[in-house]
Amino acid sequence: MAEKGLEGIIAATSSICSVDGLEGKLTYRGIDIRILAEKSTFEEVVYFLWHGQMPTRAQLDELSSQLKACRELPAPVLAALRAWPKTANPMDVLRTAVSMLSLYDKDGADTSREASTRIAARLTAQIPTIVAAFHRLRSGLEPLAPDPSLRHAANFLYMLTGEKPSPTAERVFDICLILHADHELNASTFAARVTVATLSDMYSGIVAAIGTLKGPLHGGANTAVMNMLLKIGDLNKVEGAIKEMLANKQRIPGFGHRVYKTWDPRAMWLRQIAEELGKSTGNMKWYTMSRKAEEVVWQEKQLYPNLDFYSASVYYKLGIPPDLFTPIFAISRISGWTAHILEQLADNRLIRPRADYVGPIDQPYVPIEQRTN
Template sequence: MTTAGLANTVACDTFISAIHEDRLSYFGYDIDEFMQQDAEFEEVVFLLWNGHLPNTIEYQTFLTTLRAQYAIGEAVESCLRIQCRQNLHPMSVLRSTVSLLGVFDKEAEQTDDAAVYRQSLALQAKIPTIIASFCRLRKGLDPIEPNPKLSLAANFLYMLTGEIPREIDVKALNRALVLHADHELNASTFAARVCASTLSDTYSCVTTAIGTLKGSLHGGANERVFDMLEEIAEMGNAKTYILEKLDSKEKIMGFGHRVYTTVDPRQIYLKEMANTMTLDTINSQWYTLSEEVEQVIRQEKGLIPNVDFYSATVYHVLGIDKDLFTLIFAMSRVSGWLAHIAEQKKANRLIRPRSLYKGEFNQRYQNIEERVGKLYA
């Protein structure tokens, strides 16, 4: 018996994150805890990789080690410059550049626990620098050297503009990173664990995950959400736009979820941030349009907004180009991928499911002269 899309299929045991009764937790900590306490993203990364929140000494050591890895080096930057000349989607650039990090890492083929942890630090630290550098290079601007005195969220925003970011912007990005850090066995995480189960290297596992995240039914949905908002702003009527899309059986991005039934708990905080950041500003139209779309979809289809829907507005207000939205997702989710890769390797068994064959049996081979051809359009 098969289940379409492996829905409700349990593929592994994990201690990392759980979705239970429409709540999301990391190692038993509900995300409400992190939001209410304004937890730093780096604390959550430490938790995902170590299974406990750090004490003061552990945290300072972790931050120092992580921030020392921010820089990507001239060789990687040169490759980014070349990719800027190509007609490439930014997710393809990120995928290829992360793979390239493995080429320059002399210990890339080492798979012991200590090596995987060092590789994890490098990937977590360098992905924001890759994204910010690419963003500037394709605009004809020089990359900005990372600032090891800044948090991961603050440093990323600094590398985009060269200016120390506003506190509200750092808080918004930090919250988004915390909310996206891990999400049970989503498609990209599952892909990473499958790759890890073959005993492949860490860089290959993360590259596999990035390729999976690129799809519009996974991480790419938030980019499509903002495309929709821009089209509605041009058209001028959200309800008419959505009803036309529904009548033509088109999928509305940012709504519905395979696991959550009543609410995506991450969306609550992203909606709150979108409202706070756009209130009484020129960007208020994006929040207003989003609310209008949400109301129509709830009324017509009974679907809930997911994490992608309001994150699109948050990222836009932060000055991030919409085709980079999915890369911000990756900048956070790599923390979860790396946790799952390490967990998979500790109690590994090759992930090798079966398929249900639906074709014919007992076919007979004929010489080419005897075969009846089939015409293909």
């Protein structure tokens, strides 16, 4: 008997990330996510995910310099971003631009560990540039060159807004990147692993992953959360709106999870950040609306918020438009996707499950002239 949605099926061996859905515990290579979010930076986490050890100062400096050196886009990709419709979905733009990057990468189809690690660095550095450049172009602004004096998180916010972020904004965004970096065999990571397990290349794996992340049941939920909050618009309307959605059998974006049957530890962190950001800016509207939604969903369905619920109001408070929330998820998750691809390639076997056939058997073949359906 097939397990619908592969629920509970162990489909790979991995030493990158563990999720304890009953205890609400998430670790990257054995270190609790809460410690990493509190003490490390996104660049350190990227190194850790790829190489299995936290970097020394020298190793971190080397990776940071490598990422900074790769941020610029090949000229034809930037030209394509200028040519594409300004109304395009930013996830479609990201998926297409990443596919295009493969045409200009001399390592493109090489699946050796050395080449794949170089590609991973390029993708990690260039995805933020794509997202920021497209947003500026669609807003009628010129894309900004990356600033090598800024670290990964700050450079993205700068390329997006044209302003160097405050230390608080930089740190909040860095924590968001750490919290989204990996999550075991989530749908997009699985898609990436399936793709490269055919010995296709890393770019193809990442294109598959971006396409998978886009859906509202996965990464697309953060955009859907903010659109829902904006549509509701007022604290007093939250209860009625949520109850109406549930009565209409609609899913409430940002709630429920396949693995967590308790609090998602990332959601807990993001809720705290959303509250602090609200207090520091004197605007608690999105936080209080979110808390109300959390209360009503709990009363009605006993579902916990997931990562995407509070990340939505955090990003919004940082001045980021809702349709960029999912591309921002990709800016972080590229680290986990590429770590999983490296792991898959190191001990590869084609991923090819079976289906439980439930269709008709021994059907007669009816010539086309005699078919009546």
